[in-house]
Amino acid sequence: MSSTTNYILGVYDDEDEVLHAVTAVKAQGIKIEDVFTPFPIHGLDVAVGHARTRLPIAAFMFGTLGMICALSLISYTMVFDWPMIIGGKDFFALPNWIPVTFEGTVLFTAFGLVTTFCASNNLYPGNKVEPLDLRITDDKFVMAINVDKNKVSAADIKKVLKDSGAIEVNTK
Amino acid sequence: MSHVVSPIREKLVTGGKSYSDVTHDICKQVEGEPTKEWKIAFGISCLVFIYGAYCLFYTWWQGIGVWGLNKTVGWAWDITNFVWWVGIGHAGTLISAVLLLFRQKWRTSINRSAEAMTIFAVLCAASFILAHMGRPWLAHWALPLPNAFGSLWVNFNSPLVWDVFAISTYLSVSLLFWYMGLVPDLATIRDRATTAGRKFWYGLFSLGWTGSSKTWARYEYMSLILAGISTPLVLSVHTIVSMDFATSVIPGWHTTIFPPYFVAGAIFSGFAMVQTLLLITRVVFKLEDYITIEHIEMMNIVVTVTGSVVGIAYLTEFFIAWYSGVEYESYAFINRATGPYWWAYWMMMTCNVISPQLFWSKAIRTNLMVSFFLSIVVNVGMWFERFVIIVTSLHRDYIPSSWAMFSPTMYDIGDYIFSFGLFFTLFFLFAKFLPVVNMAEVKSVMKGVSSNFPAKKAKAAKKTEE
Numbered sequence: 001m002s003s004t005t006n007y008i009l010g011v012y013d014d015e016d017e018v019l020h021a022v023t024a025v026k027a028q029g030i031k032i033e034d035v036f037t038p039f040p041i042h043g044l045d046v047a048v049g050h051a052r053t054r055l056p057i058a059a060f061m062f063g064t065l066g067m068i069c070a071l072s073l074i075s076y077t078m079v080f081d082w083p084m085i086i087g088g089k090d091f092f093a094l095p096n097w098i099p100v101t102f103e104g105t106v107l108f109t110a111f112g113l114v115t116t117f118c119a120s121n122n123l124y125p126g127n128k129v130e131p132l133d134l135r136i137t138d139d140k141f142v143m144a145i146n147v148d149k150n151k152v153s154a155a156d157i158k159k160v161l162k163d164s165g166a167i168e169v170n171t172k
Numbered sequence: 173m174s175h176v177v178s179p180i181r182e183k184l185v186t187g188g189k190s191y192s193d194v195t196h197d198i199c200k201q202v203e204g205e206p207t208k209e210w211k212i213a214f215g216i217s218c219l220v221f222i223y224g225a226y227c228l229f230y231t232w233w234q235g236i237g238v239w240g241l242n243k244t245v246g247w248a249w250d251i252t253n254f255v256w257w258v259g260i261g262h263a264g265t266l267i268s269a270v271l272l273l274f275r276q277k278w279r280t281s282i283n284r285s286a287e288a289m290t291i292f293a294v295l296c297a298a299s300f301i302l303a304h305m306g307r308p309w310l311a312h313w314a315l316p317l318p319n320a321f322g323s324l325w326v327n328f329n330s331p332l333v334w335d336v337f338a339i340s341t342y343l344s345v346s347l348l349f350w351y352m353g354l355v356p357d358l359a360t361i362r363d364r365a366t367t368a369g370r371k372f373w374y375g376l377f378s379l380g381w382t383g384s385s386k387t388w389a390r391y392e393y394m395s396l397i398l399a400g401i402s403t404p405l406v407l408s409v410h411t412i413v414s415m416d417f418a419t420s421v422i423p424g425w426h427t428t429i430f431p432p433y434f435v436a437g438a439i440f441s442g443f444a445m446v447q448t449l450l451l452i453t454r455v456v457f458k459l460e461d462y463i464t465i466e467h468i469e470m471m472n473i474v475v476t477v478t479g480s481v482v483g484i485a486y487l488t489e490f491f492i493a494w495y496s497g498v499e500y501e502s503y504a505f506i507n508r509a510t511g512p513y514w515w516a517y518w519m520m521m522t523c524n525v526i527s528p529q530l531f532w533s534k535a536i537r538t539n540l541m542v543s544f545f546l547s548i549v550v551n552v553g554m555w556f557e558r559f560v561i562i563v564t565s566l567h568r569d570y571i572p573s574s575w576a577m578f579s580p581t582m583y584d585i586g587d588y589i590f591s592f593g594l595f596f597t598l599f600f601l602f603a604k605f606l607p608v609v610n611m612a613e614v615k616s617v618m619k620g621v622s623s624n625f626p627a628k629k630a631k632a633a634k635k636t637e638e
Contacts, residue, residue, distance in 0.1 A: 015619070035385040038191060038360075039616035045389035053390045059397045077316060077325035086329050099334040099412055103341040106405045110345045110398060114352060117394045118379065121387045123355070127380025136383045137360040139191035139615075 007033070008154060009132055010143040010161035011168040015041045018141040021164035022047040025143065028160045030152050033144040036136040055120075059113040066108025070101040132172055184278055184617065187461035191615050194462075198607045199361055201457050203370070206604055209456055214600040221593030227586025228303060236306050238583040244576040245566045249584040250304040252558040253591060256441070257297035258339065258413055259434075259554060262406055263442025264290025265346050268353070269402035272395065278470050280613040281462040285453060286446045287350040288606075292598040293445070294343045296591035301339070303587060331415040338412040342405060349398050355381050356391075356612040410438040417561065424504035424565035427492065433485035437554060440478035440524070444550035447471045449599065451544045453608060462609050465538050472537040475550060479528030482557075486525065504565055512577060513564045516556050523553020 010025075012018040019041060025032060026049075035048055074097045078084075083091045118124060133142045143161065147154050158169045189197070201207075206214075231238055241248055264287035271279035302308040313319075314336045316326050326333045358374045359381035365371035381387070414434035417425035447468070454463040493505040508517045527549050531537040568575045602608075 036383045037385060037388060038383060039356075039612040040388040040392050041385070041616075044385045048385050050386045050389060053393050055390055055393045056397060059401075063401075073316060074328045077323075078328055081323060082325055084327075086327060089329060093329055096329040099331075099408065099415075100328055100337045102404070102408060103334075103337040106345060106401050107341045109401050110348055113394060113397055114348055117352075117390055121384075121390060123379035123381065123387075125376050125379060128375065129380040129382055131363055131382060134363045137356070137363045137381075138195045 006147040006154075007132065007172045008145045008147055008157050008161065009168075009170045009172055010145070010164070010166035011133065011135075011170065012141040012143070012165060013139065013167055014165075015039075015141060017165045018143065019044055019047060021143060021161070021166065024164040025145075025160055028152070028156075030145060030157055030160060031150050033146045033149070036132060036142045036144065038137055038139060038141070041141075055113065055117060058116045059109050062112025062116075063105045063109040065112070066105040067101055069108065070104030071097065074100060133170070184281065184464065184466060185462060185614065186464055189461060189618070191618065194609075194611055194615055194618070195360055195364070197459070197462070198357075198609050198611050199364055201603070202361055202605060202607060203364070203366075207456070210600065210604060213456075214597070214604075217593055217596035217600055219593075220589060221597045224586055224588075224590025224593040227583050228299065228590045231303050231583050231587055232308055236304065238581060240579050240581045240584055242576050242578070244569055244574050245563055245578040247562050247566065248578045249559075249580055249588060250300050252555065252562050253588050254297050254300040254304070255413055255434075255558045255562075256551075256555050257293045257300070257591060259410065259438035259441045259558075260445045260551070261290045261293035261297060261342075261346075261442065262410060262435075262438035263446045264288070265342075265349070265402050265406040266439055266442065267446070268349065269399040269406065272399040273403060276470075277617045278467055280617050281459075281609050282446065282450060282467060282471075283613070284350075284353065284606075284610045285449060285603075285608050287346065287353070288602045289446060289449055289599065290346050290442075291343065291350060292595050292602075293442075294339065294346065295598070296595050298339065298343070299591055299594065300587070331412065331419050334412045335416055338409045342409045345398075345402060345405060349402060352391075352394065352398070353610060353613075354606060355379055356383065357607045357610060359383070360611055361607065407435055410434045422565055423498070423500040424508070424561065426501075427489060429485055429488055429492070433482065433489070436478050436481035436485065437524075437557060440475060440482055440528075441551050441554035443471055443474050443478065444547040444554070447475070447543060447547035448551070451540060451547070453603065457603070457608060459609065462614065465540075468540065468543055469534075469537050472531045472543055472546075475547070476528045476531040476537075479524060479550070483525035486521065500570070503568075507568055508560055508564045511564065511568065513560065513567070516560050516564065520553050520556040520560050523549050524557060527553070 010021065012021060015037065018035060018037070022032060022035060022044065026047075032048055035044060037044065075092065078093070078097075079091045085091075086093075089096070131137070132144055133140060136142050143166070145157055145161075147157065150157065152160075154171075161169050185194075187193075236250075239248070239250065264283070267279050267286045268283040271283075302311055305311055305314075314326060314333065316328075326336075355378055358378035362371060362374040362378045365374060411431040411434065414430035418427060418430040420426060450463050450471070451468070454460055490505050490509075493501045496502075508514075527546055530542075530546065536542050563578050567577060
């Protein structure tokens, strides 16, 4: 959040109120930048207008990759590189390989998913953010509106926020 | 969008807490000076850890000849302790993953500490695996790494190699799940920080969390998928541990009932350990409003259900040993119940099968002192279960001239003590430096489950429902 950006912040103290306020503010033709909350509110992302996440697709792809990697490693070592007769079994003893393949799938899915999540949300160690309001991680719900991206005047935006139940309207 | 909660449900957060109260109550112990109780408890666990570390070091230095193992009983306390700790390490992921999928809201105030406990328990289990290898510095030989023997690879057909993959995947995925759950709460502490040190460290690990609705929506998806993959993972871990035994040809081990029976036992002992720790934590950190009698009761119900599953497994095993008509199998079981280790068998039966049945009485399962006592009894019983399976199946093998008994040395005991020292030292460090209750999750379920939720909020909730 660079200091040149011109934000109006509506501060709410209830999750249901902020959810209603999002609809009310959007009905006035005001574009909402984002809403910041201390905990997830179901339906808020849809109300704000965020697209559905594609994380499940990423997770599936990482899982598939994990499965392929595990199976490739096992078949390379057990069938091609150094085949050994163990208990009279086939070199290609697929049923015995299910446990390790499964663990590989889970491992790749978990780490791939979390890495994708962090990358897509700009989360990394040492990322210094300046919160719009320190109370966001405590008990306040903050609706941020970028004045420059809106045609509605700042004064009107403030009035709409106040009417929608904001307990405070700040600028940043 | 308030959650619809049946009025007959007990309140999960008591004392009329607001969101801000939750933040304050949970952050208090992170931000304040450590209490005297914490210092004493931490000091004792450090001493236990140091003594145990000496015993473990001596074991590593001298080799496992310092244990009481003999030619007949080649696995004893080492594997008993390993299986016991891994079992305990099942509850955390079960609570956070399985109960998330089942939308059980009571998990929110206990999942953080249960997951932490899981990670520490798996580390304790790993210490026995390393020690049991005899030459722990060659532990990487269990991994499929190119090596100086012309790349002689590990045997992927072996359950012991499956176990290496299962335990290490479980440890790393649990750690990841737990850490991602911590991120929003670390940001809370970062934003409240009054000292530069706290601002730096919690800022570093909170990864620049802002609480944006977009991040939260993705976060919810991520948690759901992690829960979805952790559920089969947690079941696979003890399944594979049981296969270490079940795929062998030792009478008493070679049974197909082992995987479900081990998983039930793992959940049973894990929940009992969570119960033990929660009953202490809620008093020491004054969290009675978050970890209520309702939570304790729910945990006791799970203990009763899984204890009963374990009981049925014991009886089925015994029945099948007779019904199979295999005399070696029958002897293994008769020897368990009536042989020289009869006391271990009946200890196991009493602690695991009979004692959890007391929880059918509501007065008993809502009594804190009795719950605490029984939670320890269950884990004593579960330790004896593994001892019975391992030592009594081995000590009388096919040749009566090689029959033997096992007696632990001070290093068997010392290495077990080490695991307790490690477990409690890590748990107390966790309880001091990290929020023991998941604040964001508790806040997200408070409406409808918190008693005396402030009037204004209740009114707003009503408005939504209309």
